[in-house]
Every structure is written in structure tokens, then in C-alpha cells.
Amino acid sequence: MQRLIVTLLACAGLWLAGCNTVQGLGKDIQKGGQVLQDAAKK
Numbered sequence: 001m002q003r004l005i006v007t008l009l010a011c012a013g014l015w016l017a018g019c020n021t022v023q024g025l026g027k028d029i030q031k032g033g034q035v036l037q038d039a040a041k042k
Helices: 002-017 022-041
Strands: none
């Protein structure tokens, strides 16, 4: 369980590091929300 949490935190860090601006972060969050919405519709 601890290994899973560490892996998820590492992935989140890499994901955030890929965003150069606040605007880019907002777009990434929006895309993530869209994926969740699409999954919920299925």
C-alpha cells in the first residue's frame, strides 16, 4: 500500500513538473476532469 502511494505521488510530481505555467496546469486539470466525466458516462 505504501509503495502505491509513493508511486502515485511520484507520478503527480512528474505531471506537475510538465506544466510550465498556471494556465498550462489549468488545462491539464480540465483534461483530467473530462476523462473522469467520460468514464462516469460509460
